[in-house]
Amino acid sequence: MMEQQTISIPTQGRATIDITGEVEQILRATDIEQGLCHVFLHHTSASLIITENADADVRRDLENYIARLVVDGDPAYRHDQEGPDDMAAHIRSVLTQSEITIPIRAGRLALGTWQGLFLWEHRYHPHRRNLTVTLTSV
Amino acid sequence: MMEQQTISIPTQGRATIDITGEVEQILRATDIEQGLCHVFLHHTSASLIITENADADVRRDLENYIARLVVDGDPAYRHDQEGPDDMAAHIRSVLTQSEITIPIRAGRLALGTWQGLFLWEHRYHPHRRNLTVTLTSV
Amino acid sequence: MMEQQTISIPTQGRATIDITGEVEQILRATDIEQGLCHVFLHHTSASLIITENADADVRRDLENYIARLVVDGDPAYRHDQEGPDDMAAHIRSVLTQSEITIPIRAGRLALGTWQGLFLWEHRYHPHRRNLTVTLTSV
Numbered sequence: 112m113m114e115q116q117t118i119s120i121p122t123q124g125r126a127t128i129d130i131t132g133e134v135e136q137i138l139r140a141t142d143i144e145q146g147l148c149h150v151f152l153h154h155t156s157a158s159l160i161i162t163e164n165a166d167a168d169v170r171r172d173l174e175n176y177i178a179r180l181v182v183d184g185d186p187a188y189r190h191d192q193e194g195p196d197d198m199a200a201h202i203r204s205v206l207t208q209s210e211i212t213i214p215i216r217a218g219r220l221a222l223g224t225w226q227g228l229f230l231w232e233h234r235y236h237p238h239r240r241n242l243t244v245t246l247t248s249v
Numbered sequence: 250m251m252e253q254q255t256i257s258i259p260t261q262g263r264a265t266i267d268i269t270g271e272v273e274q275i276l277r278a279t280d281i282e283q284g285l286c287h288v289f290l291h292h293t294s295a296s297l298i299i300t301e302n303a304d305a306d307v308r309r310d311l312e313n314y315i316a317r318l319v320v321d322g323d324p325a326y327r328h329d330q331e332g333p334d335d336m337a338a339h340i341r342s343v344l345t346q347s348e349i350t351i352p353i354r355a356g357r358l359a360l361g362t363w364q365g366l367f368l369w370e371h372r373y374h375p376h377r378r379n380l381t382v383t384l385t386s387v
Numbered sequence: 388m389m390e391q392q393t394i395s396i397p398t399q400g401r402a403t404i405d406i407t408g409e410v411e412q413i414l415r416a417t418d419i420e421q422g423l424c425h426v427f428l429h430h431t432s433a434s435l436i437i438t439e440n441a442d443a444d445v446r447r448d449l450e451n452y453i454a455r456l457v458v459d460g461d462p463a464y465r466h467d468q469e470g471p472d473d474m475a476a477h478i479r480s481v482l483t484q485s486e487i488t489i490p491i492r493a494g495r496l497a498l499g500t501w502q503g504l505f506l507w508e509h510r511y512h513p514h515r516r517n518l519t520v521t522l523t524s525v
Contacts (some may be wrong), residue, residue, distance in 0.1 A: 113387040115352060117285055147393055147425060147521055149285060151352050153361030155301045161485045163431045163477055168466040171472050173481060175463060180318075180456075187313060189308040198310050201301055205311060209299045210350055211363075212486055214391060214427050214519045221519055223429030226485075243352045243359055245285055247385070247523070249389040251525040253421055253490060287423060289490050289498030293439045318456075325451060328444040336448050339439055343449060347437045347502075348488055381490045381497055383423055385523070 112183070114141050114246040121239050122157070122232035127170045130242075131228045134213075134218055137244050144218050146248030150228065151210040153241045156200035157232050158207035164227030177203055200233035207231065215246065252279050252384040258368035259377050260295070263334070265308045268380075269366045272351075273358055275382050282356050284386030288366065289348040291379045294338035295343035295370050296345040302365030315341055345369065353384065389418050390522040397515050398433070398508035403446045406518075407504045409497055410489075413520050420494050422524030426504065427486040429517045432476035433508050434483035440503030453479055476509035483507065491522065493519070 120130060134150060152159050163169040179223050181202045184195025191197055211228065214221040222228070230240060254275050258268060272288060290297050301307040319340045322333025330334055349366065352359040360366070368378060392413050396406060410426060428435050439445040457478045460471025467473055487504065490497040498504070506516060 113284065113385075115354065146389060147523070149350055149352070151350070151359070153359070153364065155299065155307075155364055156360070160481050161431065162481055166466055169431075169474065169477050172464050172466050174476060176457070176478050181314070188310045198307065201307050202314050204313060205298050205300055206344060206482060208346075208484075210486060212350060212425055212427070214425070214521050216391065216519070221427070221429070223431070223517070226429065226431055232362055238380050241361070243354070245352050247285070247389075251422060251523075253492065287488055287490070289488070291496070291497070291502065293437065293445075293499070293502055319452070323452075326448045328448050329441055336445065339445050340449060340452050343436050343438055344482060346484075350488060378501070381492070383490050385423070 112248045117243050119239050119241050123237050124235050127229040127231045129227050130230050143246050143248040146215045147212055149212045151243045155204050156234050157240050159211050160205045160229050161226050163225045165225050174240050182195050183245040196235045203233045250386045255381050258375050258381050261375050262373050265369045267365050268368050281384050281386040284353040286353050287350045287383040289381045293342050294372050295378050296342045297349050298345050298367050299364050301363045303363050334373045341371045350368040393519050395515050395517050399513050400511050402506040403507045405503050406506050418434040419522050419524040422491040423488055424491050425488045427519045431480050432510050433516050434480045434506045435487050436505050437502050439501045441501050445446050472511045479509045
């Protein structure tokens with residue numbers, strides 16, 4: 112059995128957004144008990160990560176770290192039409208993920224105790240980000 | 250239903266190659282309308298990425314960025330038998346992806362408007378790179 | 388057909404551990420000949436990578452490289468309750484993978500000649516790491 116659904120998440124500019132609940136909601140609307148949940152992001156200037164969901168400082172430190180690693184507006188970039196966050200966003204996307212698969216067990220996403228699924232907006236301005244969620248079971 | 254096929258892509262040395270068309274071709278030879286397409290690269294000195302396919306400067310900037318991040322021939326490397334690009338290629342591979350899953354919708358890879366699937370050759374010299382494409386549907 | 392199993396791997400502190408054999412063992416206990424093997428790590432301070440399994444210097448160089456890229460105990464980190472390796476481990480995890488899918492062919496993991504699947508412990512102290520392996524076939 113396979114179920115595929117597209118969702119759209121609004122962002123408020125550069126930040127991480129916990130989307131575990133949105134994906135769980137799609138899963139719960141099915142009767143899948145065991146299987147796999149694939150989440151795909153249809154954009155190249157945002158990304159998906161799994162990281163700690165308990166202490167918000169983790170995501171603040173991640174943002175600060177990557178902002179130093181991938182400098183906005185580096186004069187070496189040629190692709191800069193959309194501003195200093197344009198090329199930096201593509202690099203951040205390539206260093207993280209565009210798609211993640213999570214096991215389904217007992218009708219739930221089988222995440223670890225401290226794991227959350229996050230959409231990471233890398234652009235300064237708000238965007239609407241489209242994702243396709245594909246659930247498969249036996 | 251599941252279809253699995255191996256393809257081989259020749260590279261001309263360090264560069265990104267758009268392989269979206271090659272994977273689409275395998276998909277179109279099946280009658281799969283909805284499902285998932287998994288692409289796996291059988292090498293540790295090249296990688297797979299999804300990034301912008303419109304402005305070639307994005308891939309030029311990515312290459313320049315990663316060449317500064319992962320220095321070729323760093324004297325700290327012990328694994329250097331095959332030259333200055335040897336260990337750098339393994340590191341670039343670990344910081345990006347060896348395998349990517351893309352949803353299939355309406356018989357096509359459901360990529361975003363600006364997304365392309367690229368093989369990134371990290372070695373200086375041409376290589377033949379093997380990939381396994383696995384398509385699954387309901 | 389789908390088979391899902393959870394395994395637990397003890398680590399001895401910061402290091403890479405080849406877990407290809409453990410995953411192969413689960414695969415061999417089934418009669419799956421062709422399909423996909425998904426491996427998911429239920430932690431945010433360790434990761435999964437595919438890299439060269441022949442020369443151990445590759446993994447030594449990877450560890451040295453990432454230790455310079457992601458500095459332990461950086462005073463910029465706010466999330467530091469568990470020590471200097473705490474936030475660094477989360478960053479290393481986000482820059483690598485929490486889950487990897489490998490094709491199955493002829494009843495074996497279809498890895499390249501030099502590819503191994505490794506669990507990368509990013510914390511200084513030993514941990515027990517839980518993984519879920521999901522095998523799917525036609």
